[in-house]
Amino acid sequence: MRFVAAKACAGSRARAGALYIGGNSAAPIETPSLLISTLKGLPAFISRDHLGDLPAPDSHLLHVSPIHFLDCPATKTICTIGGLHQMVGLHDHFFIASPRDSLESLPESDGTNKLGASFETPSGRQLVKPSAYMEMITSLMPNLWASMADEVPAWVSDKRNKTSVDRTLRWLDECINLDLVYENALTCTVEGGKNVLGFVVGGSSIEERKRCATEVAARNVSGFWIGGFGLGESIEERPALLHAVTDSLPEEKLRLVSGLSLPEEVLQGVAVGVDFFDSTYIYHLTLRGFALIFPHNIVDEDIVDRPLDDYPNDCTKINLRATIFRKDTSSIVANCTCFTCQNHTRAYINHLLNVHEMLAHILLEIHNTHHYLGFFRTIRETIKNGKFDLFHKKFIQSRRIHLASVVQYS
Amino acid sequence: MALKFEVLGKFNRARAAQLTLPHFICQTPLFMPVGTQGTIKGLTNIQLEEIGCQLILGNTYHLALRPGAELIDELGGLHKFMNWKRALLTDSGGFQMVSLLHLADITEQGVTFQSPVDGKPMLLTPEESIQIQNKIGADIIMALDDVVKTTITGPRIEEAMYRTLRWIDRCISEFIWNCARRIRSCFTRYMCQRFGGPRFTRKANLTSYWDSYAIGGLVGGEDKDSFWRVVAQCTASLPEDKPRYVMGVGYPLDIVVCSALGADMYDCVYPTRTARFGTALVPEGILKLKNRAMANDERPIDLTCSCMVCKNYTRAYLHGLVTKDAMGSQLLSYHNLSYMMRLSKNLHTSIVEGRFPEFVRGFLQTQFPRGDVPEWVCNAMEVAGVDISSCCTPLASWHD
Numbered sequence: 015m016r017f018v019a020a021k022a023c024a025g026s027r028a029r030a031g032a033l034y035i036g037g038n039s040a041a042p043i044e045t046p047s048l049l050i051s052t053l054k055g056l057p058a059f060i061s062r063d064h065l066g067d068l069p070a071p072d073s074h075l076l077h078v079s080p081i082h083f084l085d086c087p088a089t090k091t092i093c094t095i096g097g098l099h100q101m102v103g104l105h106d107h108f109f110i111a112s113p114r115d116s117l118e119s120l121p122e123s124d125g126t127n128k129l130g131a132s133f134e135t136p137s138g139r140q141l142v143k144p145s146a147y148m149e150m151i152t153s154l155m156p157n158l159w160a161s162m163a164d165e166v167p168a169w170v171s172d173k174r175n176k177t178s179v180d181r182t183l184r185w186l187d188e189c190i191n192l193d194l195v196y197e198n199a200l201t202c203t204v205e206g207g208k209n210v211l212g213f214v215v216g217g218s219s220i221e222e223r224k225r226c227a228t229e230v231a232a233r234n235v236s237g238f239w240i241g242g243f244g245l246g247e248s249i250e251e252r253p254a255l256l257h258a259v260t261d262s263l264p265e266e267k268l269r270l271v272s273g274l275s276l277p278e279e280v281l282q283g284v285a286v287g288v289d290f291f292d293s294t295y296i297y298h299l300t301l302r303g304f305a306l307i308f309p310h311n312i313v314d315e316d317i318v319d320r321p322l323d324d325y326p327n328d329c330t331k332i333n334l335r336a337t338i339f340r341k342d343t344s345s346i347v348a349n350c351t352c353f354t355c356q357n358h359t360r361a362y363i364n365h366l367l368n369v370h371e372m373l374a375h376i377l378l379e380i381h382n383t384h385h386y387l388g389f390f391r392t393i394r395e396t397i398k399n400g401k402f403d404l405f406h407k408k409f410i411q412s413r414r415i416h417l418a419s420v421v422q423y424s
Numbered sequence: 425m426a427l428k429f430e431v432l433g434k435f436n437r438a439r440a441a442q443l444t445l446p447h448f449i450c451q452t453p454l455f456m457p458v459g460t461q462g463t464i465k466g467l468t469n470i471q472l473e474e475i476g477c478q479l480i481l482g483n484t485y486h487l488a489l490r491p492g493a494e495l496i497d498e499l500g501g502l503h504k505f506m507n508w509k510r511a512l513l514t515d516s517g518g519f520q521m522v523s524l525l526h527l528a529d530i531t532e533q534g535v536t537f538q539s540p541v542d543g544k545p546m547l548l549t550p551e552e553s554i555q556i557q558n559k560i561g562a563d564i565i566m567a568l569d570d571v572v573k574t575t576i577t578g579p580r581i582e583e584a585m586y587r588t589l590r591w592i593d594r595c596i597s598e599f600i601w602n603c604a605r606r607i608r609s610c611f612t613r614y615m616c617q618r619f620g621g622p623r624f625t626r627k628a629n630l631t632s633y634w635d636s637y638a639i640g641g642l643v644g645g646e647d648k649d650s651f652w653r654v655v656a657q658c659t660a661s662l663p664e665d666k667p668r669y670v671m672g673v674g675y676p677l678d679i680v681v682c683s684a685l686g687a688d689m690y691d692c693v694y695p696t697r698t699a700r701f702g703t704a705l706v707p708e709g710i711l712k713l714k715n716r717a718m719a720n721d722e723r724p725i726d727l728t729c730s731c732m733v734c735k736n737y738t739r740a741y742l743h744g745l746v747t748k749d750a751m752g753s754q755l756l757s758y759h760n761l762s763y764m765m766r767l768s769k770n771l772h773t774s775i776v777e778g779r780f781p782e783f784v785r786g787f788l789q790t791q792f793p794r795g796d797v798p799e800w801v802c803n804a805m806e807v808a809g810v811d812i813s814s815c816c817t818p819l820a821s822w823h824d
Contacts, residue, residue, distance in 0.1 A: 054744060056751050061758070063732055064468065087740040091720040095738055103736030136748070340491065343499055357469065357507050361499060365491040366463060372750055373463040 015157060015209060017237065017268040019045075019289065027260070027287040030397045033268065035108050035157070041071050045268070045289040046280075046397075048390050049077040049110055050383060051117055051297050055102035058117070058297055059372070059379040062103050067353050068380070072387045074107045077292050080150040081119040081133055084140055089153040097155035110211070111156035112239055112272065113147055114165060116294040123166040123174075128181065131162055144185050148192035156209075160239035160270075161189040163213035168246035175217040178242075179226045182215050186233060210235050211270060215242040218251060220258045227262035237268035240288070244273025252279075256286040277308070277330070277389060278413065281406045284393055296386055300378040303335045303367045305346045306385040310392040312408050329412065332360075334378070339364040352384035353377075427564075429667050433776040436809035437659060437686035440775035443667055445563040447503065448510040450478040452667060452688040453771040455679065455764045456513060457696065461486050462506050465696050466754040467761070469508055475731065475758070476765040479511040479564075481691045484557055485520035489540065493559040501561030512562035513691075515671070516553045518571050530570055532587065550591040551598040558599075566638065567595035637662045638669040639687070652681055652804040659686035676705065676767055680787055681801055683771050684780075684808035695764050699756035702746035705763040707790045711739070713756070718743040731762035781810050788815040 019031035032042040050057060055078050057065060065073060078098060087095070095101045098109055114121050118136055125132025130143035144162050151159050162185040164178040190210060212230035216223030230238060240259055243252065256271070263269060270290035274283045275298075280291055299306065308330045332339070332346070342364070345355035354363075354377040366374035396405040428444035443450040457464050457472070459480045464472060472480070482502055487493065491505075499505050502512055518535060529536040534549035550568040557565040568591055570584040639658045655670060662668055669689035670682050679690050695705060702714040706726045712718075713725075721739035733742075733755045745752030774783035784805070788797055795817025805812045 053749050053751065054741075059750055059754070061471075061732075061751065061754055062736065063471065063474075083744070086719045086744045088720055091722065091740050095722055095740065101738065101741050341495060341499065353468070353470075359499075359505075361491075361495075362462075362505055362507070365461075365505075369461045369486075369490050371461055371463050372466045372753065373468065375750065376466070376468060376754070 015236070017266075017289075019266060019268070026285075026397075026400075026403055028284050028397050028402045029287050029289070030394055031268070031289050033108070035071075043071050043075050043108060044394055046284050046390060046393055047072065047075055047290055048386060049075055049270075049290055049292045051115065051292070051294050052076050052078055053117060054082045055098055055104070055109070057379060057383070059300065059376040060383065061376075064353060064376070064380055065104070068384055069387055069391075072390065073383070075290075076104070076107055076109050077115065078109045078111045078154070078156055079113065079115040079119055080111055080147060080154060081113055081115070081135060081140070081142065083150060083154070084135065084142070085137055089149050092150075092153040097153065099155070108158075109154075109156040110158045110160070110270065110290070110292075111151060111154065112160040112211075112213075112241075112292070113142065113162050114241065114272065115292075116244070116273070116275075117297055121165045123164065123170065123178070126164050126181075131164055131185075144188040145192060148189055148196060151189075152193070152196040158209045158211055158236065160211040160241075161186040161213045163215055163239075163241055165215055165242045165245065166217055168218045168248075170217065172219065175219055175222055178215050178217065179222050179229075182213055182226065183229050186210075186212050186230060186235075190233065190235075208236060211237045211239040211268075214238055214240045214259055214263075216255070216259070217242055218247050218255065220254060223255050223258040224262050227259045231263050235267070237270065238263055240269060240271040241273065243271060244275065244279075249279065249282075253282055253286065256283065256288070260287045278410060280389075281393070281409060284397075284402070285406060291390075293386075296379065296382045299331060299382055300375050303333055303374070303378070304331045304382075305334055305363075305378055306331050306382050307347050308389075310388055312405070312412060334360060334363050334374075335367045336364075346381050347385065350381065350384065352381045354381040354384075429665060431665070433778070435775055435778070435780040436684075438684050438771075438775055438780055438808065438810075439686060439688065440772045441667070441688060443688075445479070445511045447512070447563050448478055450511060451769070451772045453679070453683040454478055454689055454768045456481045456689065456691040457761055457764070458483070458691055458693045459506075459508075460693075461490070462502065464757070464761070465700070466750070466757045469506070471758060472508075472761075473510070475762040476769060477510065477761065479513060479689075480508060482512055482514045482560065482562060483520060484514045484517035484553065484560065487514075487560055488517065488556050493556040497559035497561070501559075503561065511564070513564040514557045514560050514562040514566065516566040516568040517548060517556065518553070518568050519671075532590075534568070550594040554595050554598040567592045637666060638671055648798070648800040649803070651678075652685065652800055652807075655682050655687060656685045656804065656807050676764070676787075677791065677801065679767065680771070680784060681804045681808075684784060684805060684810050686808075695760035696757045699760045700747070700753045702752070702756065704756055705760045707787075708793075709791055713739060713742050713746045715743075725759055726763070729759065729762065729766070731759050733759040733762070781812075784810050785812055785815055788812055 016034040017031060019029050021029050031045040033045060034042045050073065092101060099105050113131060119133045122132040122134045122139060125139055125141065130141045132139060132141050147162050164181040166175060166178045193210065212233055212235040214226050214230050216226045260269060268289045269287065270292065271283050271288045272292035274280055274291060275293040275295040283291060339360040342360040344360060346360060347355055358377055363374055363377055396402040429441055431439045431441045433440040441452045443452055456479045457477060460483045462482060464480065487496065496502055496505050534547050536545055536547050539546045553568040569588040570591065639655060659668055667688040668686065670687045672692055673679060673682060673690045674692045674694060702712060704711040704713055704725045707728060711725060718739045723739055724734040724737065725739060726734055737755065742752065742755060746756055770783060774780045792815065795815060797812065797816045802816055
């Protein structure tokens with residue numbers, strides 16, 4: 015595994031990069047890139063055959079949470095099956111593991127103590143110790159994995175925040191040690207300690223963020239998982255916190271952030287030099303019946319002069335449950351090449367949602383994933399063309415115009 | 425007659441045939457997955473094509489409620505609405521109406537029931553059933569019948585039978601006079617007639633007008649012994665040159681028996697419904713993936729199955745998914761329907777290739793390795809003229 019980063023242009027922190035997966039794999043995964051969320055290693059609704067229809071290699075990058083496997087299968091069974099890739103039938107894919115996901119295993123900071131991190135899972139609250147976590151990591155063999163962390167919401171006391179940083183650092187060291195121990199104990203061919211992402215926390219304190227980042231950077235890690243976001247901090251205070259972290263991290267190693275889901279939040283992350291995004295945006299949109307429609311190519315358009323009528327409703331997404339789509343025989347997005355848009359209409363998906371059929375979510379997740387991957391592709395193109403800051407500005411502007419139009423007509 | 429039914433091979437009563445429909449050329453015996461609301465739960469069209477699905481059933485009652493027959497018509501028919509390129513069959517709506525709704529009242533006019541939307545009384549007449557199905561536009565449609573449970577006895581049965589015949593005449597008229605003009609670009613529609621009840625009488629008017637026949641009113645709680653006898657009687661009396669569709673069947677064993685007795689088409693929610701409860705269909709019978717024994721079982725669901733699920737996933741992994749995650753339902757439905765498609769294909773091919781009895785024996789031996797084939801199956805196979813004595817151990821030997 016090899017990561018190569020390059021700065022966009024002078025004055026901009028946004029950077030394009032490439033992750034070489036290694037082996038006889040073809041093209042590298044270019045960054046900034048999206049991690050597709052999974053439940054037990056597979057997307058919530060897209061089965062492996064339809065996952066193969068999505069653009070490659072972008073769609074080969076997946077997030078996995080070992081917490082999903084706490085109940086079963088047993089680590090011994092996972093080992094015998096041959097690890098995660100074999101178990102879920104996705105041999106060519108690249109999995110990045112972390113102990114947290116925002117779909118099911120939400121971190122529960124009240125329950126976390128010095129022994130382990132607490133998570134609210136569908137089968138109740140679970141306390142996970144670093145040893146148990148590393149056992150799972152060793153059996154799953156993801157391509158990269160983040161160390162365990164004590165993630166706290168933005169409103170905790172300074173003392174609690176400081177404790178979370180101390181704990182996270184201690185667990186990082188423990189995880190690295192355990193990785194080497196387990197590697198020697200089992201015969202799995204894992205390069206011990208070489209595919210760990212150091213977890214960075216620090217809550218809403220710039221100081222703690224800097225301290226954590228600096229300390230983690232001092233360890234021998236392959237990259238950084240920047241967490242503790244999306245837990246109650248305001249969107250305004252975030253850039254400063256992100257800056258504090260990325261400023262303290264070495265340029266040549268990859269940075270991943272979790273908890274920045276919305277397009278605007280992703281752009282914030284890109285602007286400070288983040289390479290990978292663990293986002294649950296698609297999952298939540300899909301469950302609620304929304305389909306992404308925002309246009310990608312807004313750089314060359316003059317957004318500001320467009321009349322307000324051009325943005326009838328929310329120009330980011332449409333709610334396909336709405337009755338206006340009952341007879342709409344157009345595809346979700348004209349000229350979209352995803353399976354859903356090539357085969358089905360808004361009217362059909364509207365019907366499926368109304369009768370609570372699973373196919374609705376399958377079709378929506380396919381389209382939304384395809385569309386969001388397209389958004390990331392656009393980001394990469396604008397970075398390469400030196401137009402990222404302009405794109406960022408125009409995107410935010412187009413969202414504000416929508417909000418303004420809502421205000422005007424209400 | 426545009427529906428073509430060509431028998432390609434026989435073994436006694438069992439037949440393998442080619443059923444030519446406007447949208448697809450099907451091979452029978454065949455199993456139809458049920459796409460109640462215009463979708464097979466959890467599977468895309470491409471996946472259905474991949475596993476060899478030829479014909480899907482759509483429920484007129486559900487579709488007329490949501491999204492509505494008018495809307496489907498406006499958008500070009502159900503094929504276009506779903507984007508399903510192969511064949512579709514719709515039922516008349518009668519069965520759901522009687523089984524799902526309270527206060528359903530059957531009169532000469534039609535079926536009066538309480539609308540589930542606003543509780544107002546509604547009337548479904550034979551004519552209207554045809555009209556609704558015409559708007560949906562399936563390859564095969566069904567005439568409305570006076571639905572009676574097989575467990576009922578008395579004069580009601582005879583009343584139902586004769587009323588059904590009268591309704592069928594009304595359906596034909598409606599079809600000829602009001603639907604023929606609405607023939608769409610590439611297909612016409614076909615009619616089925618439904619017979620049911622344990623006292624089938626040959627007085628029934630079997631005109632040559634009908635394209636095919638459906639045997640319905642079963643799966644309502646009758647015992648297996650009555651079940652096979654009704655099917656046997658119907659297939660013996662119905663014309664040879666038209667397909668026979670046994671509605672609501674079912675379990676793989678039932679399909680094998682009915683095929684031996686001369687039936688051609690089947691539909692049932694069982695494979696997909698049982699998948700959602702974590703049960704997989706295998707040659708040995710069923711596999712309950714929720715069972716704790718599955719938690720560390722590294723084998724695929726079925727070693728003889730080459731579907732996407734069995735090629736990629738272990739029982740241990742699926743154990744964690746089924747009944748908990750949507751993906752579990754999807755994968756298991758995919759496998760179960762693959763199994764049913766494979767069964768259909770095996771039935772067809774074994775008859776064409778002249779090895780039907782061997783296939784039946786193999787099937788029974790795998791399901792009943794101890795030789796405890798149920799008596800009703802033995803009796804049915806006797807009537808069907810299929811020798812399964814090698815599959816049945818005499819009682820004495822396994823009761824030690």
